[in-house]
Amino acid sequence: MKPTKVTNSIRALRFAHGEMKQADLAAAVGVTRQTLIAIEQGKYSPSLEVAFKIARAFGVSLDEVFQYPEED
Amino acid sequence: MKPTKVTNSIRALRFAHGEMKQADLAAAVGVTRQTLIAIEQGKYSPSLEVAFKIARAFGVSLDEVFQYPEED
DNA sequence: TGGTGATGTCAGGTTTCTTTGACATCAGGA
């Protein structure tokens, strides 16, 4: 797949939210565990809809979860 | 395709930025004109990467371009 | 009248994201 330029803070946010398990977050977001792992590891960038759901699961804004580098 | 729940302010932002044409924005973002039209009309929600590029083209944050409703 | 630019639509293909299902590793506890 495409190596994504988008980075994220999902792992840090999970641990900041009571050692939240990947499976629990996946269920809260509405995706599979495999999908969440791939996103968390930066294998690819999610759809905007999934990104919103992840941010909302943590109660933060998109910018606090995902970062996009300056230049291409 | 999937009717997306994500709404956006692309059209308003285009006009707020000197009557920017769809073709110009598409070129700045790096997608085709057809893709930009579909996103602007809410036909589907873009990838996170494209979303970031659109926000950056206007010089604003993601939250100022895309909105996600409260509940499913 | 005719031409041009901006917007929108459609069909078809390709790429990327997501799912399902199976399996592997590793730490910790009974």
Added chain:
DNA sequence: TCCTGATGTCAAAGAAACCTGACATCACCA
């Protein structure tokens, strides 16, 4: 030791996003 839970990997298939290319409409102006 054996079992369980949390994490990670892989392959194959489906769904969603994105592309190319052609055409349609509408406003505007020479």
